Amino acid sequence: MSGGTFVGMPAFPEAAHEAVGNTTLRANLRHATHTIRDKRARAVAELDDWAELRAAGRRVKDHTLRHLDRYLVQLEESVVRAGGTVHWAADADEANRIVTDLVKATGESEVVKVKSMATQEIGLNEALEAEGIHAYETDLAELIVQLGRDRPSHILVPAIHRNRGEIRDIFAKEMAGWGRPAPEGLTDTPAELAEAARLHLREKFLRAKVGISGANFMVAETGTLVVVESEGNGRMCLTLPETLISVVGIEKLVPTWRDLEVFLQTLPRSSTAERMNPYTSMWTGTTDSDTADGPSTFHLVLLDNGRTDTLADEVGRQALRCIRCSACLNVCPVYERAGGHAYGSVYPGPIGAILSPQLRGTQSEIDASLPYASSLCGACYEVCPVAIDIPEVLVHLRERVVQGGEATRHGTKVMLKPAKGHAAERAAMRAAGLVFARPGALRAGQRLASRTRRLHPRTLPGPGRAWSATRELPKVPAEPFRDWWQRTQGARSKGKGNDA
Amino acid sequence: MRVALFLTCVNDTLYPDTGRAVVKLLTRLGVEVDFPMAQTCCGQAHYNTGYRHQAEPLARHFSDVFGSDAYDAIVTPSGSCGAMVRELYPRMGERARAEGRGDGLARTLAPVVPKTYELTEFLVDVLGVTDVGAYYPHKVTYHPTCHGLRSLGLGERPTRLLRAVKGLELVELPGAEECCGFGGTFAVKNSDVSAAMGTDKVRHAESTGADVLCAADNSCLMHISGTAARLRTAVRPVHIAEILASTEEEPLS
Numbered sequence: 146m147s148g149g150t151f152v153g154m155p156a157f158p159e160a161a162h163e164a165v166g167n168t169t170l171r172a173n174l175r176h177a178t179h180t181i182r183d184k185r186a187r188a189v190a191e192l193d194d195w196a197e198l199r200a201a202g203r204r205v206k207d208h209t210l211r212h213l214d215r216y217l218v219q220l221e222e223s224v225v226r227a228g229g230t231v232h233w234a235a236d237a238d239e240a241n242r243i244v245t246d247l248v249k250a251t252g253e254s255e256v257v258k259v260k261s262m263a264t265q266e267i268g269l270n271e272a273l274e275a276e277g278i279h280a281y282e283t284d285l286a287e288l289i290v291q292l293g294r295d296r297p298s299h300i301l302v303p304a305i306h307r308n309r310g311e312i313r314d315i316f317a318k319e320m321a322g323w324g325r326p327a328p329e330g331l332t333d334t335p336a337e338l339a340e341a342a343r344l345h346l347r348e349k350f351l352r353a354k355v356g357i358s359g360a361n362f363m364v365a366e367t368g369t370l371v372v373v374e375s376e377g378n379g380r381m382c383l384t385l386p387e388t389l390i391s392v393v394g395i396e397k398l399v400p401t402w403r404d405l406e407v408f409l410q411t412l413p414r415s416s417t418a419e420r421m422n423p424y425t426s427m428w429t430g431t432t433d434s435d436t437a438d439g440p441s442t443f444h445l446v447l448l449d450n451g452r453t454d455t456l457a458d459e460v461g462r463q464a465l466r467c468i469r470c471s472a473c474l475n476v477c478p479v480y481e482r483a484g485g486h487a488y489g490s491v492y493p494g495p496i497g498a499i500l501s502p503q504l505r506g507t508q509s510e511i512d513a514s515l516p517y518a519s520s521l522c523g524a525c526y527e528v529c530p531v532a533i534d535i536p537e538v539l540v541h542l543r544e545r546v547v548q549g550g551e552a553t554r555h556g557t558k559v560m561l562k563p564a565k566g567h568a569a570e571r572a573a574m575r576a577a578g579l580v581f582a583r584p585g586a587l588r589a590g591q592r593l594a595s596r597t598r599r600l601h602p603r604t605l606p607g608p609g610r611a612w613s614a615t616r617e618l619p620k621v622p623a624e625p626f627r628d629w630w631q632r633t634q635g636a637r638s639k640g641k642g643n644d645a
Numbered sequence: 646m647r648v649a650l651f652l653t654c655v656n657d658t659l660y661p662d663t664g665r666a667v668v669k670l671l672t673r674l675g676v677e678v679d680f681p682m683a684q685t686c687c688g689q690a691h692y693n694t695g696y697r698h699q700a701e702p703l704a705r706h707f708s709d710v711f712g713s714d715a716y717d718a719i720v721t722p723s724g725s726c727g728a729m730v731r732e733l734y735p736r737m738g739e740r741a742r743a744e745g746r747g748d749g750l751a752r753t754l755a756p757v758v759p760k761t762y763e764l765t766e767f768l769v770d771v772l773g774v775t776d777v778g779a780y781y782p783h784k785v786t787y788h789p790t791c792h793g794l795r796s797l798g799l800g801e802r803p804t805r806l807l808r809a810v811k812g813l814e815l816v817e818l819p820g821a822e823e824c825c826g827f828g829g830t831f832a833v834k835n836s837d838v839s840a841a842m843g844t845d846k847v848r849h850a851e852s853t854g855a856d857v858l859c860a861a862d863n864s865c866l867m868h869i870s871g872t873a874a875r876l877r878t879a880v881r882p883v884h885i886a887e888i889l890a891s892t893e894e895e896p897l898s
Contacts, residue, residue: 165837520828523795543695581685611836616871626661
């Protein structure tokens with residue numbers, strides 16, 4: 146794995162091929178996802194009103210998205226009133242430029258970061274590095290990913306694809322290059338690994354003058370930002386540095402403080418299967434006293450980067466309800482086998498399969514393949530705490546890939562052409578459509594198949610090869626059902642088209 | 646009661662035994678069964694692969710064939726094709742309306758939607774039977790297919806029917822609610838992942854010691870069966886209709 150970017154990723158099936166064949170990776174993923182999915186089910190079952198909470202979360206998010214313009218302006222006013230500065234970023238480049246300039250203005254060349262999907266989405270660390278600014282990830286799993294020059298493969302547990310032995314090797318080999326080295330004779334026990342990370346990170350926390358964060362929620366009425374986490378490293382990033390820069394997607398908004406009551410119940414139970422997460426940090430603007438905790442300078446960068454375009458799509462916009470709990474990843478049979486890297490995005494799994502092709506468009510090979518990275522089993526929809534009908538959006542995006550059609554890109558309505566490589570499939574679908582439109586044609590085809598059944602090959606050519614490589618083909622029967630029906634019961638039949 | 650059998654194009658072409666079993670079973674229960682010969686395909690493969698506009702004529706055709714007042718119900722031995730009609734036909738109507746094409750499609754599809762039942766649903770909810778007088782002396786494990794489980798919400802209906810079958814020992818399938826990996830064109834487009842999922846499903850079935858893996862959808866069974874054959878396992882995939890149709894006088898061969 147190189148860098149942290151996903152540019153030039155192959156299509157999902159090729160990317161998944163490697164993961165499916167990697168038995169260590171599959172064992173790591175299987176163990177982790179099954180453990181967390183069982184725990185989640187128990188944590189959710191404890192609440193009698195889960196269905197109501199789920200409906201309420203959906204309602205709050207839908208309402209906010211419908212009036213997003215109004216609430217964003219309200220948020221800006223609230224943040225400014227609290228002493229913060231608000232910046233608007235239309236895309237990744239603009240957001241990176243704003244943050245880089247803000248860090249440069251402090252005269253610092255090091256920043257500490259609390260795990261943030263938004264800054265990974267825009268490739269902030271790479272942009273900062275290009276300007277001579279070192280960004281240190283402080284979330285334990287993000288640290289593992291950063292030290293391993295790896296990419297995150299899960300929303301909540303970015304290093305889910307690594308086991309303890311691999312983590313020990315990364316720490317022992319790489320920590321010295323980034324700061325305090327790993328202790329001599331480090332073993333792979335969780336306590337020793339955590340202690341090594343703690344010592345390594347503490348130096349960073351105490352030295353850094355600038356912190357960079359994302360946020361799980363922003364409250365429009367008060368200008369408050371919320372980070373929900375397990376380790377407390379995020380709180381160190383939020384309270385120790387003098388300058389705090391938060392980069393947050395515009396969809397992370399809720400109108401009122403009270404709305405948090407829903408999500409602070411559904412998010413931890415859905416993500417870590419906890420009744421309440423260990424650390425919930427909330428901050429509003431700047432502190433004006435030397436003795437108070439928290440930054441004296443606060444910047445909020447509001448990130449669009451495809452979100453307004455997504456909002457314009459009537460079926461696809463529900464993806465913006467996502468609260469990044471990762472329950473859909475943990476329950477997805479495809480994610481479990483393919484691993485997070487195959488999705489070619491900071492957002493893997495079912496939610497990534499509908500979010501990335503909307504945020505980035507469906508032009509690239511990987512983005513055009515993501516809507517097909519699902520068997521449409523529906524387990525993701527069932528567990529989603531904000532009821533995103535992921536299968537519905539997947540099918541909607543498949544339509545966009547194979548047929549093109551209207552979409553919004555950079556605020557303008559465009560007519561998309563069908564993606565390349567679907568011509569044969571389109572022809573096959575059309576041919577099937579023609580046959581199915583004429584019962585007589587279907588019957589003729591069935592009879593031909595029956596008559597030639599002894600000549601059928603054991604393997605299929607073309608795309609069908611993928612089937613016969615791993616599965617036996619079904620045998621065509623001597624007589625299709627409709628012929629049997631007509632031969633034995635035809636006289637009884639009064640249905641339409643019986644002369645077909 | 647007079648029902649139209651919506652057999653599905655897959656069953657008609659590749660699994661006629663399932664269709665014969667449904668006819669035998671429903672006739673035994675006093676239901677008059679008709680097979681409208683003009684039926685073809687519900688359009689699910691088109692719809693789910695992204696060819697919604699090609700699926701629309703097939704949905705209209707379905708309505709033409711099955712919309713007759715002469716039928717009290719439309720019964721299908723397939724959870725996924727049943728879900729296509731019940732869940733996705735209304736959605737197709739809504740989308741056509743949202744695209745400014747009026748509510749013609751919605752009106753055309755409306756009569757068939759509430760009348761369509763998956764077989765086990767029809768037996769339990771409409772006929773009100775759980776003991777269908779079947780005899781099947783085998784150790785059976787049941788795989789609840791995704792569309793039956795999550796789109797139609799079949800719940801306990803299939804297992805209640807199976808438990809009432811004389812001689813049948815029902816054993817629980819580990820990871821039962823996990824997808825088998827078929828997913829229509831998914832099986833071809835993402836063959837590696839699909840095969841890995843299918844292999845796990847077969848291994849789970851094997852671990853129960855059952856000699857038969859039963860489900861209410863031949864599409865999933867086709868994938869599982871093809872995988873089982875390649876893995877040379879002893880578990881035999883059988884459609885639930887064939888088990889329910891089996892009697893002491895005429896046992897399933």
